[in-house]
Amino acid sequence: MSDLGTQLRTHVDSLVEGLDDPLRLMDRLIDESAPTIHVEGRGDSRSGVSGPRRRPSAVAAFALAVALVIAVVTVTLITPFGDENTTTTVPFGVDIGEWARVPDPTGEFTAETVVERVTQGDGGIAIGSSGIFIESVVDSPMGLVAVGAEQVGLRSVAAVWTSGDRGSTWSRVPHDDSVFGAFDDDIGPAIGGGWSIREVVFSNGRFVAVGMASAAGVGPVAWYSDDGRTWIRVSAEDGPLGGDGLTSVTGLVAGGPGFVAVGGFTSGNDENLITPLVWTSEDGETWRTYADAIPPGSGVIVAKLVIMDGAIVAVGQHQSTRTAAAWSSEDGFTWHSVDLVDTTGEPPGTMLDVVVTREGAVAVGRASPSLNVLPDIAVWTTEDGRVWRRLAPPDLFDERRAGPVAWGPAGFILPVADWHPSGSSSTEDEETIMLRSIDGENWEELPTTLSGTVRDLIVVDSRYLAVGAALGPEQPDPDGLILDGAVWIAGLVPPRTEATLPPPATADGQLVASFPQEGPIFGERTGMLLFFDDGLEGLTAFDPDSRLVARSTVTGQRAGDEPYSMIRVGDKLVVGWAEPHAVDIASREATSLGEATIFLPAAEPDRVWLIDHASGRLNDGPVTAWQVDLDGRALSDPIDLTGLGDEVIGIHGGLAIQASTGFWLHEFDTGRITRLTDGAGWVIDVKGPDLVWCSMSCRELVLTNTSTLESRVRELPAGYDFLHAGGLSPDGRYVAALIVNAESGDRALWVYDRLDDATAAVVSQSGVALGYVAWSPDGHQVFATSGSYGEPLTTIWRYDLVDRVFTAVTLPLGNTLRPVVVDASVAPAYFDQNFGADCPAPGVSPSQTTGPCTFGL
Amino acid sequence: MSYEDECREFVTKEGDGLQRALIAGFGREVGQEALSEALAYGWAHWERVRSMENRAGYLYRVGYRWALRARTRRHPVIGADPVDSDPPSFEPTLPDALRALTERQRTAVVLVEGYAWTYAEVALLMGLSRGAVETHVRRGMRKLRKALGVNFDV
Secondary structure (H helix, E strand, C coil): CCCHHHHHHHHHHHHHCCCCCHHHHHHHHHHCCCCCCEECCCCCCCCCCCCCCCCCCHHHHHHCCCCCCCCCCCCEEEECCCCCCCCCCCCCEEEEEEEEECCCCCCCCCCCCCEEEEECCCCCEEEEECEEEEEEEECCCCCEEEEEEEEECCEEEEEEEEECCCCCCCEECCCCHHHHCCCCCCCCCCCCEEEEEEEEEEECCEEEEEEEECCCCCEEEEEEECCCCCEEEECCCCCCCCCCCEEEEEEEEEECCEEEEEEEEECCCCCCCEEEEEEEECCCCCEEEECCCCCCCCCEEEEEEEEECCEEEEEEEECCCCCEEEEEECCCCCEEECEEECCCCCCCCEEEEEEEECCEEEEEEECCCCCCCCCCEEEEEECCCCEEEECCCCHHHCCEEECCCEEECCEEEEEEEECCCCCCCCCCCCEEEEEEECCCCCEEEEEEEEECEEEEEEEECCEEEEEEEEECCCCCCCCCCCEEEEEEEEEEECCCEEEEECCCCEECCEECCECCCCCCCCCCCCCEEEEEECCCCEEEEEECCCCEEEEEECCCCCCCCCCCCEEEECCEEEECCECCEEEECCCCCEEECCCECEEEECCCCCEEEEEEECCCCCCCCCEEEEEEECCCCECCCCEECCCCCEEEEEECCEEEEEECCEEEEEECCCCCEEEEECCCEEEEEEECCEEEEEECCCCEEEEEECCCCCEEEEECCCCCCEEEEEEECCCCCEEEEEEECCCCCCEEEEEEECCCCEEEEEEEECCCCCCEEEECCCCCEEEEECCCCCCCCEEEEEEECCCCEEEEEEECCCCCCCEEEEEHHHCHHHHCCCECCCCCCCCCCCHHHCCCEEEEC | CCHHHHHHHHHHHHHHHHHHHHHHHHCHHHHHHHHHHHHHHHHHCHHHHCCCCCHHHHHHHHHHHHHHHHHHHHCCCHHHCCCCCCCCCCCCCHHHHHHCCCHHHHHHHHHHHHCCCCHHHHHHHHCCCHHHHHHHHHHHHHHHHHHHCCCCCC
């Protein structure tokens, strides 16, 4: 056998053998120039080559981006602090190998796609790419609050998000220039800069956050909030945490007198002369600065703070020796250096993060004090906070960088990334590998990687929740890296609900009405109304709590067999054909959307597509499409769709179209055309970039991100053979779908949890055929109904995801088609007309012959 | 010289190295697709690429990052690629041993030890310092030796 070098060459040559050589590839690129990329097949299959005018793939587009990001950006996550109606369940399993990125259907974490270039005084070019960075997250009785920044080009503003449902959905706190900074704030001679929030804590009913601002001089800034949504900035101009020069803040903890923050002060032009600073506050509003607290005269850099046995523990490094260091304090302004024991023989390290456990604390950091050499990960442990011991590093730590560390029911979780030549920044395009340890000494690599960078990691209700940043789907400039904020969750898999109700009552083999004779129809109040499209020119409103039913006409609605005749879009119903209308749900005021043959749902909020067939008939003659808002304003020029096929539904930036050649996605904004299958595609629902569909046989559920074209295929629960209908929950987390046993014909309502990638519920009642699914606006209830056009009875299933309660009723209501669920507060607009007068008997239609009326069940 | 001629000249000179570097790091399938992606990018942006001093290094990093993403979807690595059915003229366990290296280690080891590139040449292509390449090679070779046995003539 030859030497190893020869063997290596032989092995790689064997791999190259038979492949196109590079020149042949280039010749094909030059010869096969095409105006648009045509991606065929499901998911990410690709041709591999394309012409010079093709739009480069997102990966290729960002591949070279080594942006000079001058501004430091942080991001805050805030979700609406609504009712804490979260499910309190006893978890049955722990799975920290599966991490799921929290869907962001409303774009709370979506960054602008801007890359800014500014020529500097020395002729160099500063490049700033946009991004949203989530830096820190904290749990509280009021919910989760995350903080960070939004960067657009070279400037940034601070940002905050909240979550009221344990991290499943988030909403951004409305931006206020006076609180979070403005993109056009005066930042002096600097090219870039702005505002960012670095860390947030919660204590005694108050959120306190600290960060940085380069407005009015670079320095730390503090904010506080008593509800997570309304924030007050401690005036930066007053220098509450700062002073002259460049001052940074690195850590914050609730402890000592109330809150303690740490950082450093750099004087003059020597960035190596750092004076450690400590700030304390009783309430987050008024702060005191201590310039010589840690430890006097040594010159240290503190990275993180934690509370351990009532004392404040700080970890970081000695500036002079570049070695790891730790301190402790009882009051926040009197600090003591503690002992570190290192018998590993490894290079000196730097502590970057620390977590407290029941039995002590674990710190993680870098095994080299310099960014210019290949670093490894280093770990220290302590039992009492006074003596720290360096652990011998396993091979898993080689050439990797440590992220934040967390401790929870599955042990320690440590996100790490492969070492990057550019140092510790600009790595958001890389993969994060998750390591786990039960004892802090023995580590294993989990099977799943995260696409993005983890900036903070906490444990929420026994789940691990990570926040950070990840590549956005659009990368318009190879020199800039557009980053979106990202939240990932792993941990406990919630219990699965399985329930089967007995068949509904029958008489002589015929279905008869069956429902409680008093009280709420579903046994408990729902707070919702169900609007049923009556298939003609109106709707039937059903209040299950007060047992009222009302029939009424809807302006713009008309009988027809168009694919969609009544849907909810924002706070309006969209109805009709030939001249579709948007009808305000609360006021019933109708607005014409324009003249078009039909409308189709759009993936973007508060919009619909209008499709006009010149002949006035579907599938006949020239076809144009354009998008409108709910006031009827056209948002695009008419797009010629003639000959492409049947328009199915809107997708992000375009339309899904069924043709004889397959099921296609046409993205008009990018020109990309993708075939998802060469057969028929049945759309379940669409929201933002998420398309839920199935192929011809509908034996599997397919979830496709229409931006990235990544697809997930999920099998149906055992005992069921195909999908029938369904819908995404308002927050995009769940898919509810009717599934069918082909042999018995029995149907079940399947609730699939995208976040946990698991079945949340399978509930069924044999003997009834349901056809529609609708979610309550808050996403807590899902209803399945039988279509009853021309029939006297309607069966309704209700599944409560919060209480995990399944109920079913069969009601004496006829002519009910696709339902829409709305909040019961709009009831007065539907139930105060002609109560009991000239009202058709249940099951008799149509409303057009009798006018509006209301009757009770 | 036209753009096309410039591109062809560049690929004639640097293409084989790019191909071997990417296939060494990511295997036959992903490596070749990464090469296609890099060349496609280079062709589409030749106006910009042509002015660079280190065109090959630039396009290598295009392919490298594309491959990193592709790797997470498909997980092919060099050792997993099919090889000729004839008896290989290399140690049968070499593919498995290579699989245990990081992409950078594989690339650096193959280029330096297999194709006799200098550390400086590899550093230029991979966008690393010379010292970093040395470290990758040293650590990679240490792992290979350990996996294959110490009796090799290395």
